[in-house]
Amino acid sequence: ENVFDRSRMAPKTPIKNEPVDLSKQKGCTPERNPITPVKLTDRHQPDPWTPTANLKILVSAASPDMRDREKKKELFRPIENSEQSDTPDSLQYDMVDDSTVDEFEKQRPSRKQKSLGLLCQKFLARYPSYPLSTEKTTISLDEVASILGVERRRIYDIVNVLESLHLVSRVAKNQYCWHGRHNLSQTLKTLQEAGELQYGELMTFQHKEQDLEYKFGERKKETIPDTQDRPLLDFSEPDCTSASANSRKDKSLRIMSQKFVMLFLVSKTKIVTLDIAAKILIEETQDTVDHSKFKTKVRRLYDIANVLTSLGLIKKVHVTEERGRKPAFKWIGPVEFPGKTDEPRGNKTTSDPLPRTQRGVCAPYQICATRKQRFTRHASFNGAQPCEGTRRKVSSEPNSPRQERQDEYCSKMINLAAVCRQKIEEDTRNPSTASTLSLLPVPGDSDFCVNTLPQAVFPMVQADMPNLALLNGVSSQTLHPSMPAASKTENGKPTLLPSQPFLYFPSSSLFMLCGGLQENYLRETLPTTGEVENRSAEAQAAVPPAACQKRSSHRCTSPSAPVDDEEPTAKKQTMEQSDVPLSLVVPKKPFESPKAESIPGSGCTPAVHLEAFHLDLASPAAPEAADKESTKPLDSQEQEKWSQNKDPDEPSPGKEHISKENANQPFLPQYLYVQPTAGLSSFNFLFSANQAPGAISLAASQLPSLSVPCVMVPSATMASFPVVCSPTVTGPLSPVPDGSFSAATSMNFSMSGLASTAPVFIGTTAVFTPKVSPTPSVDPQQPAHPTLHLSPVLARSCGAHKLDSPVCMGHPVTLLKLQQPSSAPLTPKSIRPARHEAFFKTPGSLGGPVAWKKNEGNQTRNASSVQRRLEISSTSPD
DNA sequence: CGATCCCGCCACATT
DNA sequence: AATGTGGCGGGATCG
Numbered sequence: 080e081n082v083f084d085r086s087r088m089a090p091k092t093p094i095k096n097e098p099v100d101l102s103k104q105k106g107c108t109p110e111r112n113p114i115t116p117v118k119l120t121d122r123h124q125p126d127p128w129t130p131t132a133n134l135k136i137l138v139s140a141a142s143p144d145m146r147d148r149e150k151k152k153e154l155f156r157p158i159e160n161s162e163q164s165d166t167p168d169s170l171q172y173d174m175v176d177d178s179t180v181d182e183f184e185k186q187r188p189s190r191k192q193k194s195l196g197l198l199c200q201k202f203l204a205r206y207p208s209y210p211l212s213t214e215k216t217t218i219s220l221d222e223v224a225s226i227l228g229v230e231r232r233r234i235y236d237i238v239n240v241l242e243s244l245h246l247v248s249r250v251a252k253n254q255y256c257w258h259g260r261h262n263l264s265q266t267l268k269t270l271q272e273a274g275e276l277q278y279g280e281l282m283t284f285q286h287k288e289q290d291l292e293y294k295f296g297e298r299k300k301e302t303i304p305d306t307q308d309r310p311l312l313d314f315s316e317p318d319c320t321s322a323s324a325n326s327r328k329d330k331s332l333r334i335m336s337q338k339f340v341m342l343f344l345v346s347k348t349k350i351v352t353l354d355i356a357a358k359i360l361i362e363e364t365q366d367t368v369d370h371s372k373f374k375t376k377v378r379r380l381y382d383i384a385n386v387l388t389s390l391g392l393i394k395k396v397h398v399t400e401e402r403g404r405k406p407a408f409k410w411i412g413p414v415e416f417p418g419k420t421d422e423p424r425g426n427k428t429t430s431d432p433l434p435r436t437q438r439g440v441c442a443p444y445q446i447c448a449t450r451k452q453r454f455t456r457h458a459s460f461n462g463a464q465p466c467e468g469t470r471r472k473v474s475s476e477p478n479s480p481r482q483e484r485q486d487e488y489c490s491k492m493i494n495l496a497a498v499c500r501q502k503i504e505e506d507t508r509n510p511s512t513a514s515t516l517s518l519l520p521v522p523g524d525s526d527f528c529v530n531t532l533p534q535a536v537f538p539m540v541q542a543d544m545p546n547l548a549l550l551n552g553v554s555s556q557t558l559h560p561s562m563p564a565a566s567k568t569e570n571g572k573p574t575l576l577p578s579q580p581f582l583y584f585p586s587s588s589l590f591m592l593c594g595g596l597q598e599n600y601l602r603e604t605l606p607t608t609g610e611v612e613n614r615s616a617e618a619q620a621a622v623p624p625a626a627c628q629k630r631s632s633h634r635c636t637s638p639s640a641p642v643d644d645e646e647p648t649a650k651k652q653t654m655e656q657s658d659v660p661l662s663l664v665v666p667k668k669p670f671e672s673p674k675a676e677s678i679p680g681s682g683c684t685p686a687v688h689l690e691a692f693h694l695d696l697a698s699p700a701a702p703e704a705a706d707k708e709s710t711k712p713l714d715s716q717e718q719e720k721w722s723q724n725k726d727p728d729e730p731s732p733g734k735e736h737i738s739k740e741n742a743n744q745p746f747l748p749q750y751l752y753v754q755p756t757a758g759l760s761s762f763n764f765l766f767s768a769n770q771a772p773g774a775i776s777l778a779a780s781q782l783p784s785l786s787v788p789c790v791m792v793p794s795a796t797m798a799s800f801p802v803v804c805s806p807t808v809t810g811p812l813s814p815v816p817d818g819s820f821s822a823a824t825s826m827n828f829s830m831s832g833l834a835s836t837a838p839v840f841i842g843t844t845a846v847f848t849p850k851v852s853p854t855p856s857v858d859p860q861q862p863a864h865p866t867l868h869l870s871p872v873l874a875r876s877c878g879a880h881k882l883d884s885p886v887c888m889g890h891p892v893t894l895l896k897l898q899q900p901s902s903a904p905l906t907p908k909s910i911r912p913a914r915h916e917a918f919f920k921t922p923g924s925l926g927g928p929v930a931w932k933k934n935e936g937n938q939t940r941n942a943s944s945v946q947r948r949l950e951i952s953s954t955s956p957d
Numbered sequence: 958c959g960a961t962c963c964c965g966c967c968a969c970a971t972t
Numbered sequence: 973a974a975t976g977t978g979g980c981g982g983g984a985t986c987g
Contacts, residue, residue, distance in 0.1 A: 190963065190985050220976090232965070235978060252972085252976070332978070353960095375980060381962055406960065 193229075195382055199237045199389035201227050206257045216257035217250060236332065240386035243336035264413055267344060274341025335360055335376075336383045343393065343410035352398050352407035353380050384408050 191197070202223065206216055220238065224231040238255055241247045245266045247255045338360055342351045357376040387393045392412035397404045 190961085193963065195962075230965075231976085232978075233963085235976095239978075371981080377960095378962065378981070379979085381960090385962080 194385065195233065195236060196385035196389050198227060198229055198233055199386045202234070202237050203389060206259065208260045210257060210259040210261075212261070218247060218255040218257055220253045220255065236382050237386055239332040240336045240383050241390075243333040244340065244390070246390075267340065267413060270337055270341045271344035274338075274345040332379060332383065335379055336387075339380060339383055340387070340392070343408070343412075344414075346410070349410035349414070350396060350398060350407050351410075352400075352405045353377050353384075354405060356380055 205223070205226075206218070210216060218238075220231055220234050224234045227234070238247055238249075242249060242255070245258060245262050246260060247257050250256045339351070339356055342356055342359065343349055354373075354377065357373055357380055360376055360380070384393060384395070387408070388395065390412075392410065393408040394411050396407050396409045398407040399405075
């Protein structure tokens, strides 16, 4: 009876669940019902915001139950398949049915059923991941709360996290605007950049982390009103409007969420344990480190993690450490972000390339800017395309310049170098591998844990992977930035590559890094790596499994250590940081190897796959596979954008994906490592021997000498690019702290050949892979944008385009359209020469900036190999 | 028993 | 003052 009363009393809350709740609630405090819920509900009614609201009211009037059902139905339906399956949501189903509703009650939803993660999935199910730009979806908190049958408080938890990632923005009082994932990659990119800045150092040493953190933390805590801090951290603030700035604690949840994400992005392993994250966050905050505080922080992190898990960005894993196993989360979202800003760049004008640093720096700001813009939008937002618009705006804005510059920069680099950019991805394994390997076992557990739940909702996430294809940076980029690293391709690729211009890095290992961005990427990549690796592995397997192994064994092993070197600078740092500090373990998945068919073509194929996947993804169903591969359509656009901007950075690649994560071979020994830093000019590559030795003949030969583990792979690619490994180069690297490794491993290549020869990697890839072209089709995957967004697709296809244009690199990413634009023209020739040199040096020189810093700590990692991808593009013409 | 994390009190912010 | 937000942590569940 009581229950009923309540329900009546507080119909509001109960909404959907009432029945359920009742049963549950019985025990619960009756009191509260009235408390919270009431208002909302009440309010609700009174204010018909939307038609829906009215309906609700009516319904409720008619019968609360009905109302609930309906709501549920709506929500759930989408969800049903994916999510609910887990738990018996009889509710949902039942609900749908209606009468049955009561039944579900019975089940008693156990705690799990009421979990924030599940709730979040339901929430997300209600909105399209990639809403058409035109449509704007406003979210009424009250409404949603009632529909989902939860208290509003819970909705805040979800929304705050989503807001931190810009998936939603607050428009007004109970109103949020749904943006979907269109901007996700950009947001992540920004966070990555910001994270590097903030935590990069830390990363270096985790120990140090604290220090760094403080900095940040202080800001927050301090309540620094100022913009700066926040910007980075909080984008979301809606309006921050003014004064508000100070507001309450600054919404720690949002900030925490962003920071938490940053940690993943910065982590080379992509795995972050809760305790570490909590410590870091606390530090920032700097509060006392009380145990209680720690505890609270962890709780909050769980809240955040649940939401991120639902988004498919992370998954739970367990890291085994010395002490034992610890709960941790692994980033399974896109590692790289092509990000491009959207479109605009088609032309490139480049201004100049900015140094990475700037970029990095800028990034945060940009974010801010972005944010602002968004806000603006929000306000108006109902307009269409918030996202894109925003970005664009951004680009237009002051900030944007950076990107452009970057792009340009990239392109230049590309040109110069010829190419390359790359991303790095993985390495993780390597690096970690070495050390980690042992760990791996543990990881296994974690891996297992994976969740995919979210994925269903968002396929995108998974997409990360990458791929293989990557190879070319471009291609990859084009493909998806999202993907982590496409690069993984691994060995096989080379073969394929031959024709291609790019370089292919065999296993994911290789990457080129270009510019500062890359750094980030690297990191990102690295983390990703794990997955990537798998993929790579797969790929490898597919292609030349044997080879792969061999590599691994050969070079890998040994190389691995050396490899690290490569990374040394940037990566290592990263790695170390991540690893150490984070104590990440990298788990990896088994390799499965499936093979990756794609592998061979690695680049190409992968690409294709990707496309396919994407497509799949697009489809709701998109199953796992999709996930894996996943690429996310969405991203594509973004990616493109990014790519433009970043090209360098992004490599994205391609990834390919492959499905399998498994495959991980662990390491691919070879890599090319390029330091990003250098930016255009310099590149570092690591190659693993295995790979392509042949391909790269040059390289190979050189390499050998080097003894570096690395190898360049792609024959074809290589061919196109002459890569040279110059020990010397190494030297430059060495400067870096990590240098040691690098020295060993890393090599510098001059791309001269590349540049010249290669027309852009991208292009090549594209070329080869017609698939790419299909890519467009891929777009389909992306549900939302298909129409508009074709471009993204294009972007992928871009690769091909890129080919055309020498420059490609930067742009490739962008869209087809854009691609060539600017970059090519600009730099290429003139620069190259210089660049080459620079290029080689770069690593050292360049890298210096950020990445290097990080290095400090690195040493540790040596072992691991790093892999990175490079994206290389060559510009052909010159 | 530790890991998770739901629940909702309650403070601060905003209206 | 009412209501919106969201920090926070007790304590229930899960594994």
